[in-house]
Structures are given as structure tokens and as C-alpha cells.
Amino acid sequence: MSSIKDVANLAGVAVGTVSRVINNSGSVKPATRKKVEKAIQELNYIPNEVARNFKMRKSKMVALLLPSIWHPFFSELAYYIEDELDREGFKLMLCNSGGKPEKELYYLDMLQQNKVAGIVGITYNDIENDVSNDIPIVSIDRHFNKKITCVTSDNYEGGRLALRELVKAGAKKMAFLGSVTSVFSETMNRREGFIHEAKTMGVDYVVYEKPDPVLDDDAYFDEFLDKYHDVDGIFAITDMFAAKYIDKAGKQGIRVPEDVKVIGYDGIQDHSYFHPILSTIRQPVEEMARMTIRLLYKKIEGETLDREVYRLPVIFRRGETT
Amino acid sequence: MSSIKDVANLAGVAVGTVSRVINNSGSVKPATRKKVEKAIQELNYIPNEVARNFKMRKSKMVALLLPSIWHPFFSELAYYIEDELDREGFKLMLCNSGGKPEKELYYLDMLQQNKVAGIVGITYNDIENDVSNDIPIVSIDRHFNKKITCVTSDNYEGGRLALRELVKAGAKKMAFLGSVTSVFSETMNRREGFIHEAKTMGVDYVVYEKPDPVLDDDAYFDEFLDKYHDVDGIFAITDMFAAKYIDKAGKQGIRVPEDVKVIGYDGIQDHSYFHPILSTIRQPVEEMARMTIRLLYKKIEGETLDREVYRLPVIFRRGETT
Numbered sequence: 001m002s003s004i005k006d007v008a009n010l011a012g013v014a015v016g017t018v019s020r021v022i023n024n025s026g027s028v029k030p031a032t033r034k035k036v037e038k039a040i041q042e043l044n045y046i047p048n049e050v051a052r053n054f055k056m057r058k059s060k061m062v063a064l065l066l067p068s069i070w071h072p073f074f075s076e077l078a079y080y081i082e083d084e085l086d087r088e089g090f091k092l093m094l095c096n097s098g099g100k101p102e103k104e105l106y107y108l109d110m111l112q113q114n115k116v117a118g119i120v121g122i123t124y125n126d127i128e129n130d131v132s133n134d135i136p137i138v139s140i141d142r143h144f145n146k147k148i149t150c151v152t153s154d155n156y157e158g159g160r161l162a163l164r165e166l167v168k169a170g171a172k173k174m175a176f177l178g179s180v181t182s183v184f185s186e187t188m189n190r191r192e193g194f195i196h197e198a199k200t201m202g203v204d205y206v207v208y209e210k211p212d213p214v215l216d217d218d219a220y221f222d223e224f225l226d227k228y229h230d231v232d233g234i235f236a237i238t239d240m241f242a243a244k245y246i247d248k249a250g251k252q253g254i255r256v257p258e259d260v261k262v263i264g265y266d267g268i269q270d271h272s273y274f275h276p277i278l279s280t281i282r283q284p285v286e287e288m289a290r291m292t293i294r295l296l297y298k299k300i301e302g303e304t305l306d307r308e309v310y311r312l313p314v315i316f317r318r319g320e321t322t
Numbered sequence: 323m324s325s326i327k328d329v330a331n332l333a334g335v336a337v338g339t340v341s342r343v344i345n346n347s348g349s350v351k352p353a354t355r356k357k358v359e360k361a362i363q364e365l366n367y368i369p370n371e372v373a374r375n376f377k378m379r380k381s382k383m384v385a386l387l388l389p390s391i392w393h394p395f396f397s398e399l400a401y402y403i404e405d406e407l408d409r410e411g412f413k414l415m416l417c418n419s420g421g422k423p424e425k426e427l428y429y430l431d432m433l434q435q436n437k438v439a440g441i442v443g444i445t446y447n448d449i450e451n452d453v454s455n456d457i458p459i460v461s462i463d464r465h466f467n468k469k470i471t472c473v474t475s476d477n478y479e480g481g482r483l484a485l486r487e488l489v490k491a492g493a494k495k496m497a498f499l500g501s502v503t504s505v506f507s508e509t510m511n512r513r514e515g516f517i518h519e520a521k522t523m524g525v526d527y528v529v530y531e532k533p534d535p536v537l538d539d540d541a542y543f544d545e546f547l548d549k550y551h552d553v554d555g556i557f558a559i560t561d562m563f564a565a566k567y568i569d570k571a572g573k574q575g576i577r578v579p580e581d582v583k584v585i586g587y588d589g590i591q592d593h594s595y596f597h598p599i600l601s602t603i604r605q606p607v608e609e610m611a612r613m614t615i616r617l618l619y620k621k622i623e624g625e626t627l628d629r630e631v632y633r634l635p636v637i638f639r640r641g642e643t644t
Contacts, residue, residue: 275597
């Protein structure tokens with residue numbers, strides 16, 4: 001009967017490498033892994049019971065942590081993530097982690113126990129101390145301070161684009177409407193790009209923000225409408241913010257786009273049956289989902305990625321609000 | 323060697339609590355869980371091998387098969403299903419099976435291999451020969467001819483209610499707009515209830531249906547609008563059908579609700595920012611999701627259920643289209 005040493009000799013690698021392949025732990029280059037797997041097959045090597053148990057635990061499952069699947073942006077994302085995983089026979093585990101850091105920590109624990117092969121996370125909680133770049137996690141939207149690979153749309157360019165489109169539509173006094181998380185989030189770049197472009201073009205603007213999450217919509221929009229009568233161009237941090245503004249403003253007799261032009265961010269409307277159809281900065285959701293999974297596979301295989309943040313280009317999609 | 327009692331003593335909890343932590347079953351407060359885990363570590367406690375193996379083989383995973391998570395009705399359903407599963411420490415595996423029977427069969431196979439503990443399925447494929455009442459599957463909406471437990475909204479009463487509401491709103495000539503699947507589906511009861519009530523009340527009506535899925539919306543609605551000029555009350559099989567009708571009719575100058583009253587089914591709009599807000603028969607999505615999971619648990623435990631189809635009451639929610 002062959003031993004692990006025989007496998008190592010035939011593959012021309014160290015015993016430790018064979019062990020890592022069997023246990024699916026640590027990083028092994030794909031080429032090396034292939035060599036080892038070939039040797040295992042040729043020698044008909046059967047790892048001892050303990051090792052086998054480990055191997056059997058090799059998960060083909062990826063966990064997706066979302067604030068809530070019941071949101072059109074996240075459900076579109078989940079749709080494409082599942083589709084991309086399915087191509088390689090991986091399964092999707094879904095978790096609504098919204099506002100529950102302990103749920104996110106639980107999945108990190110599952111990852112450490114090899115019960116899931118990787119995690120895709122849209123998390124707004126501060127779980128930074130528990131994650132590192134070594135483990136197969138890819139974040140979407142949320143750019144951790146620690147070195148977690150992140151796939152996001154080009155939020156900064158999106159902010160610039162929104163400002164230019166508001167100018168094109170004839171607006172003179174701009175406002176950015178948003179909410180701020182306690183930890184840095186990639187979405188903050190929407191505001192930064194907006195400000196940069198306003199300054200560059202010499203356009204008058206204000207930034208109106210409250211802590212995230214905004215729980216009292218009425219108070220949020222009443223204060224804004226009270227304070228800024230002369231604003232005629234709005235870039236909202238998400239489509240939902242844009243839609244809420246339009247609703248509240250309408251109740252005060254403010255017409256969109258006649259009195260105020262409004263641009264959102266996301267592109268949550270996938271058909272034209274409900275109105276207003278928002279003018280928006282459209283995130284490339286399908287591309288983001290597929291790239292996220294392809295990068296995750298690389299991390300699962302132990303590869304080192306060449307970048308930390310992957311930003312995909314956005315487009316302006318004109319609707320009925322500019 | 324330490325026993326489970328030693329762990330319980332050190333952690334200051336009951337033996338049952340330690341067991342729940344080890345088996346990850348039932349609810350344990352995060353703080354309690356930490357205490358137990360610390361005690362396990364300190365005592366270097368190892369649960370016995372048999373129990374461990376058993377535990378490892380027993381899946382805590384439930385698969386949810388949906389045509390597409392990227393649909394507001396299904397994403398709301400998935401949200402509550404995950405929430406209910408989480409209460410008992412179960413995880414949700416998500417599969418978009420839309421139009422791919424082989425994907426559904428794959429999950430049935432996983433169930434037979436104990437890789438998932440149960441399946442919740444909204445399937446429109448004819449996979450009837452592969453399922454039986456013995457295995458833990460609960461269907462939603464789709465009532466199999468074979469004995470599969472099904473949780474659904476009261477489609478028949480929903481159809482009756484829609485007809486009565488159209489009459490109340492002043493409509494005289496009614497139409498049911500739908501699509502028909504090749505196998506029996508619970509959703510067909512929406513039409514049956516509608517017809518029953520129209521006959522009972524002596525109201526004039528037509529039924530307009532095409533095979534499911536309807537791929538060419540234009541052809542579908544053009545033919546309907548061409549054929550039935552005198553219809554002034556419409557009950558559409560889903561909210562999306564209702565929304566599409568309103569859009570197409572609007573392009574021909576038909577105003578809703580002035581010229582035609584429209585009622586949909588589902589209740590997909592969870593806020594009032596996009597218009598028209600549909601008058602609709604609202605499915606009790608949260609209750610359906612929670613009941614489905616509770617019935618699934620019973621089937622997983624081997625219990626025999628007292629019924630085959632569980633129908634939950636619907637309500638009429640008035641919007642802007644009646």
C-alpha cells in the first residue's frame with residue numbers, strides 16, 4: 001500500500017505539500033495541486049481515515065452575506081452570483097445578515113471550519129478584526145480597511161458622471177443626498193467624485209448626509225426640503241433615496257424633472273412598467289457578480305491577486321427624472 | 323478525559339445547552355455559546371466519535387428552488403424563509419432553477435444523499451415522477467399531482483374576491499388575463515374562483531389565456547386589446563401581468579382606472595414610491611414562508627402531516643388601479 005511519502009516522491013514535492021492538497025488547507029499552486037492529484041491517482045493512494053475525513057469536508061459551497069435579499073439590487077446580484085457558481089458546480093448559501101454582526105461572524109466561523117469554501121460579503125458591520133486577506137472572502141461595494149479583495153462599481157467616476165449629467169440637464173445648484181456609515185465604505189466615493197467634479201466645473205453644491213441607516217425618512221427629507229429651497233439638481237446615493245426624495249418633494253408641489261432634476265445610483269428598475277423611471281448611474285451588476293466569483297475561485301485555490309480593489313465602469317441611464 | 327458534564331459545569335450551563343452548541347441545533351445566545359466554546363477549549367473536550375459522525379452527516383441545510391430570485395415576490399419569500407430557518411440554526415441553499423429541470427433533479431439527488439435536509443420548491447417543471455410524499459419537500463404555489471405538501475395562498479378565494487372588488491369599483495364586463503402551465507398549478511384556482519364568482523353574480527366575463535411562459539408580451543396584449551374592446555374590469559393572474567397590461571393599454575389611450583379597473587395578484591410593491599400602485603390580491607408571503615419551514619421541519623423529523631395543501635387567506639389591497 002502506498003504512503004504519503006510515495007506520493008510526494010512521485011509528484012516531486014514535499015510531504016507537507018501533499019498534505020496540504022489532501023486537506024485543502026494553505027495555498028498550493030494549481031499546477032502543483034494537479035501533479036499531486038495525478039500521483040495520488042496513479043498510486044491509488046488512500047489517505048488514512050483522519051485525512052479522509054478532512055478531505056470529505058472539502059466544501060463546494062459559497063456563502064453570500066447580504067443585508068437583505070428582499071431588495072432589488074441585492075436580488076439581481078444574488079441571481080448572477082448563483083448562476084456563475086453553478087457553472088463550476090458550486091452551491092450558494094444565502095444569509096440575510098442585515099444589522100446582525102453575530103450572523104456574519106457565524107459564517108466566518110463556518111469558513112474556518114471548511115464548511116464553506118468562501119464568502120462573498122456585502123457587509124456594513126465592522127467585523128474587520130475577524131477577517132484577513134488570507135481567507136477566501138471577496139467583498140462587494142464595501143471596501144474594508146483591512147486587505148479584503150473588493151469588487152465594486154466605479155463609484156468615484158459615477159459621482160463625477162452624475163454631476164455632469166445634472167449640469168447637462170440644466171441644473172444650477174446641486175445637492176448630494178446620502179447617508180454615512182461609521183466605517184469607510186466604497187459608496188462614499190460617490191460623494192467624492194460628485195464634489196470633485198462640482199469643484200472642477202465651478203458649480204455650486206451642497207452635501208446633505210445623515211448617519212446610516214436613516215430610520216426616519218420624513219425627518220430626513222423634511223429637513224432637507226426646509227433648508228435648501230434653491231437646489232434644482234440632486235444626486236442621490238441610491239435609487240431608493242432618489243425615489244423617496246421625489247415622493248416627498250412631490251407632496252410639497254415640487255415637480256421632477258421640471259423644477260428639480262434627480263439622478264440616483266444602482267439601476268434597480270429592470271423594466272419600464274412603474275414610474276417614475278429614474279435617471280440613474282447604473283451599476284454593472286452582472287459583471288460585478290461574475291468577476292466576484294472568478295476572483296473568489298482564485299483565492300480558494302490559494303492564488304495571490306494582483307489588486308485589492310476591482311472597480312468596474314458605470315454608465316448613465318436616462319429615465320424620466322432629468 | 324473530560325465529559326460533556328464537565329463542560330457544562332465549567333461553563334455554568336445545562337448539559338442540554340452544551341449539546342445544542344456542539345450540534346449547532348436550537349437557539350443558543352451568543353454569549354452562552356462563547357462560554358461553552360471556551361469551556362470546551364479549556365478542557366480539551368472531544369465529543370465521542372459516533373456522535374460526531376452522526377452530527378456531521380445530519381445536514382442543517384435546506385435548499386430553496388426558485389424560478390428566479392431576481393423577482394420581487396420570490397426575493398420577499400426567500401427573505402422570510404431564510405429568517406425562519408435561521409431561528410433553528412438551519413442554512414439556506416439557493417438555486418435559480420428557472421426553466422432548467424436538470425438543476426431541480428440535481429437537488430433531489432442531494433436530498434437523497436443527505437447533503438440537504440429538505441427542499442422548498444417553487445417549480446414549474448414536470449418532475450413529478452421523481453418526488454414522493456416520503457421525502458422532506460414542501461412546495462409553494464405549485465400543487466403537484468403527486469402527494470407533495472403544498473403551502474399556497476387561497477387562490478380560489480383570491481379569484482372570487484378580485485371579481486367582487488371589480489364589481490364594487492363599477493366594472494361591467496370582466497376579463498381574466500393569465501397563462502397556463504402544462505401541468506396543474508395552484509395558480510389556476512385564481513381563474514376558477516373568478517369564474518365561479520362571475521357566474522354566481524351573473525356578471526359578463528371572458529377568460530384570456532396563452533401557454534406559459536408568455537414570451538412575446540406585445541403579441542399577447544395586442545391580441546387581447548384587439549379582441550375585447552368592451553372589457554372594463556381586469557383581473558390579472560399576477561401583478562406583473564397587471565402592470566404590463568396597464569402599460570400597453572396606456573399606449574392605446576386606455577386610462578386606468580378611468581376606463582378600465584385592474585386588479586393583480588401577489589402584492590409585489592412593498593412601498594409607494596413607484597406608480598401605478600396596483601390594486602391587488604395580496605399573498606401573505608411572510609406567513610407562507612414561515613409555515614412552509616415549520617411544515618418542512620415536521621417532515622424532516624418524520625412526522626405525517628394532517629393535510630396535503632395548506633391554503634392561507636389573502637386580502638384585497640387597494641391601490642391606484644381600481
